[in-house]
Amino acid sequence: MTLEVRSLTVRFPGPSRRDPEVTVLDTVDLTVPTGRIVSVLGPSGSGKSTLLRAVTGLVRPTAGTVHWDGQDLTTVPPDRRGFGLMFQDHALFPHRDVAANIAYGLEMKGLDRRTVASRVAAMLDLVGLDDRAGARIDQLSGGEQQRIALARALAPEPRLLLLDEPLGALDRVLRDRLVNDLARMLRQVGTTVVYVTHDQDEALAIADHLVILRRGRIEQEGPTEEVWRRPRSEFVGRFLGMTNTFPGRIVGGRIDLGWTTLDAGDHSRAGEGNPVTVMFRPAAVVVEGPEGPGPRAVLRQRQIRGDRIQGVFGVGPGDDVVHVDLGLATEPAVGDTVTLMIDPAQVATAPCP
Amino acid sequence: MVPAGFIAVLFVWPVTRIIARGLAPGGALDLGVFGQVAADDHFRGVVWFTIWLALVSTAVTLVAGMPAAWILGRFSFRGRSLWRSALLVPFVMPTVVVGTAFVDLLGRGGILGVDLRDTVWAILIAHVFFNVAVVIRTVGDSWARLDPAQTEVARVLGASPWKVFRSVTLPSLAPAILAATAIVFLFSFTSFGVVLILGGPTHSTLEVETYLQTTVFLNLDVAAVLALTQMVLIVTGLTLAARLDPNRRAHPVGTTVTGRQTLRRIRTARQRLGVTAVLGLTGLFLALPLTLLAVRSLRSDGGWTLEHYRGLAEGGTTLFVSPVSAVVNSLMFAVGATLVATVVGGLAAAAVGYGRGAAVKLTDAALMLPLGTSAATVGFGILITFDRPPLDLRASPWLVPLAHALIGIPFVVRLLVPAIRRIDPRLREVATTLGASPWRVWTTIDAVLLRRPLVAAAGFAFAVSLGEFGATSFISRPEFPTAPVAIFRFLSRPGPANLGRALAMSTILMVLTALSVTIIEFLGGSELGRGPSSATPTGGGSPTTQEPPEMAATGGRP
Structure with a gap:
């Protein structure tokens, strides 16, 4: 049947x-x-x-x-x-x-x-x-x-x-x-x-x-x-809501995004030195204080998305931004500096086309 | 195949015969008759008068129809839909009925107190009466589909109301205006009954002259030349109109909306006054002649009487048979013509509506040919074609309903093809996946949805046959006169008794025609964009804003 x-x-x-x-x-x-x-x-x-x-x-x-x-x-x-x-x-x-x-x-x-x-x-x-x-x-x-x-x-x-x-x-x-x-x-x-x-x-x-x-x-x-x-x-990642996508490279068991590195885990099977696309959802990121271990980020914008707030953070020296689910939090304010904690278990990678 | 054969035998062959007779009366090419006609001042005058009359009639009709088109296209008011439907009544009235009404209205002793009989004014007024509905409905419906946001944007950008009309509204309406112009011109150009009845002996158009040369002077060669001349002029005129059509350009002007409310309520007193005045005057102009016709048919010597109707039951010297039997003939012919037109036209519509590709487009165009040809040409062609073996049908009373069917077929096709195409193909697909075989899909979906349009088409064919006068006047047998032929006979005889009978018979014909039109509007209402048989269940929207310019497509008259 x-x-x-x-x-x-x-x-x-x-x-x-x-x-x-x-x-x-x-x-x-x-x-x-x-x-x-x-x-x-x-x-x-x-x-x-x-x-x-x-x-x-x-x-x-x-x-x-x-x-x-x-x-x-x-x-x-x-x-x-x-x-x-x-x-x-x-x-x-x-x-x-x-x-x-x-x-x-x-x-x-x-x-x-x-x-x-x-x-x-x-x-x-x-x-x-x-x-x-x-x-x-x-x-x-x-x-x-x-x-x-x-x-x-x-x-x-x-x-x-x-x-x-x-x-x-x-x-x-x-x-x-x-x-x-x-x-x-x-x-x-x-x-x-x-x-x-x-x-x-x-x-x-x-x-x-x-x-x-x-x-x-x-x-x-x-x-x-x-x-x-x-x-x-x-394509699939973006279609299913992974709004954060960055080019990365497998270096020594970690994924190098330029502005931060993530634990590669089984993503390292893409092969040492190979380029990959790194994707994660806004909900995969947690905001921590300015002295946290993660990469530093500055809040540029607070966008209200239905019943929750999404923060747009600038990371690294360039124009890279990370979208972060802030839930209902009133902090941080635009201009504040924080650090971001990206849950490696929620990260997906795809071979670069 | 059946429709193609029908059109070939009853239309293409006769037209070919006219061409042959016109160019080669003796069997070999001989332009002698042509030269003779071309050199004759009388015939040259007829040609010029035909063109002049058509141009002036068209211009006057356009001007007369625009105010009501504006109101129909821009305002919503109570009774709008009814008023719009009622416009169809004068449009489908038999020419002899309208002719009779105007003879009475504009003649000596008419209530207007002016005698316009045998003047060009009478003809012009009758032409406007007939055709103004084409302008009002075609342009008005197109107006109603215009997106009001366009004019609002233009106003915000700083254009005055007049400037907006000139630069936005008018260009958007151009296709509809042009379509209406082409139809009105065609009708005015081929107008027969009106000119014959109201024009008197001094006003003759190509159409009337063809008839006179055939029946009075028995000069068939000259008649053939005249009919041929008319065909050439019509083809030239329609080609010119098609060239002007803005739809041919890559980007049509203006956008239209469907299903959205474009009409506004009447708010100010000035608007109310304007709407009332225009609708009132237009309504009066259209209703007065027909109403007076009915009233006058019941009056004699200042009192109410049925004597004109009683007169119909008596025999007389005017007809070979009693006038009542002419009405019976008309009804029988109409039933026969309706059957033939519905079956043949239905088959043709199915071929065109369900098919696709170049062959279908060609068939579609070929089916419309009889529409662009004048009634006199059809009648004359049939007369000179079926007068000898292999088909000598002159003595057969069946020639008349067959000719009527030929004229009715384009209407049937024009009403059915859009109805077929409007059936959402997904309805058939859903039915199929629910287990319906192709035959059951047809019987449970298409056949049911097409029932109303089919009845409407039959009603139209019936009305066409009932009022047909042009072609009939060539081929009707004296022992089987139709009602319009009988009315014409009464009108051409002197005396109040004959006029009375013409009035009475016209009233009967008017009522019968009005009945078939009512069927068209109420059952075929969907065709004109209304009613539950609209094939898309969710396709709501205001009923009047989404309809195609049906009259432009179906244009034509008994």
Whole structure:
């Protein structure tokens, strides 16, 4: 019961004569075991949606295969794959009411009316909209539409559910609330899920397994927390919130950043004398008094980031700055000199490209 | 394939016959008739008068329509949507109905107390009556889509209101104004019924002259030359208009918004006065002739009476058959024409709407050809094509509905293609992933969403057929007259009884047409940007600000 995507390549006709073809997906391999929630994360244009559409069969791949449980589905039409799909802007049927939208997939299965009705009721219950069964689509709020689209996709019990930016059309506040609801509902039904998004917070909150896509290729994949802690490229690091990145060099078991050195630990396998990119999050740094052992830094700016304050510290003789999570602290003030303590366990390195 | 064959047989072949007859009346190339027509002062006068009349009509219509376009494009007020819909009524009224109304209104004993019959003024007023809605809706809708922030920015940058209008608003409206101008010019240029009825013996356009040469002087060779001349002039005019189109430039002027509120409320007393005055005057101008037509059809010798309607039931010397049967004929023809136009046009729209590529674009353009051709040309072409084997259909009453269907097809295509294209492709994709086969996707998504536009298209085809006069006047059989033909007969006979019957019959035709228009506006409302069949569920927005200039696309009239 596993989705296996092998060497999937999709090319589209290019926009001009000079580029007759655009490669949207380039030999992508992906394995999704049953019950797993896999998030495909990448900036816009990275090929996320195309990957989804190729898995559902809405896009015919140029090369490569899609297998489910060992069965080759590459040439099976999308209506016979038993996969569910949910779009960013929901694509609810405007000519059907809420219940009829949810019932659509069940009707296509040829289920009798009673079964359809009870399944629709169960789905409405799952998404918490029991009272909206008879509502017209244009009477629903954005959040409600999103839930109905999920209910419609889940109703026929798809063996695989694919979600394309399911929260993308909603505003920030609503998203933050719904991301938890969505994670709960997905785990409750236990379906295998591929969740496509460009929003790292969403992906991190929902997924067991992370796939980072960049320009049609998989840049990194693995269990969510491992990818989050150990990005293997500057691209992934920055994408997952490692705003502090510096060029460094392995020297004698330590990483030399120019303005400070860090314990290299197992990063030293990059090789003595080799350049590396050093990355860490603002939360990996602790501020200490001006006489601490760490590198000296001067606070240049205090930025309020939502519910916490981030300090921008100047380090070393040049223009290098370190972003530090200050929590709710009122100290230090702009212009104060401090020392910084960087937790080596929270540091990631990537070979320089 | 079916649509292509239909257009080929009923349109391309007849037009080819006209060209052949005009250039080579005897079978070999012979420009004798051409020279004869070109040398004749009368025909030269007709050509100049046609051009002059079209230019002046267009200019007057533009000026008359701009105030109401401004109000429609800038203000929100109660009844705006209804008022906008009502504008469609004069636009689709049969020409003979409007002709009758104006004969009565502007003739001797009309309530205005002036006798403008047989003058160019009567023609001009009728042309404005017909076409002002094109200007108001095309320009007004484009105006409503303009981003108000643009003018606000210009004001902040120091431009006076007049300067803003000149430098920002007008250039942004240029494409819509140009589109409206082209359509109004085309209509005025090919105007037939109005000129024939209101122009009297002294005013003849190419369209009318073609008819007279065919039916009165039986001079088919001259008629062919005239029809050919008209075709050439129309193609030249439309090519010139296309060249001027600012859309052809790389960067269109001005930005537009969709779905955002661009209209403002009426706030000051001055605005209220202006809006009331413009809407009132425009409304009065459009409503008065039709209202008076209905009223006058019920009056005789200073009292209320149904005698004009009773007169319709009696036979007479004017027609071979009773006038009532002309109405019945019209209805039957309209049903037949609607069926043919909907089926053929529906197939064509499907081919164009679902297909893509160069071939589709070409088909799309070819389907619009009958729209740019005058009714007299269509009628005359069919007359000289189907008068001999292999297809001698002169005696067949079916020629009339087929011609009507031909004229109706472009409307059906223009209404259905955008509706097909507006269906969000993701609806089909979702349906597919939910297990629907391609056939079930079509029946449960497309077919349902297209039901309303299809009914609207049928309503349009019905209205077109009901009021068609130009082509019909060439090919209708005396024993199967249509209502417009009968009305024209009554009008060309003297005496109050005949005028009364014309009034009564026009009123009946007017009511029938208004009914089909109501169907168009309320069922096809989505086509004009309104109603629940809009295919994007979240695509809210103010109903009137997001619609395409439908009339520019569907422009044309029974």
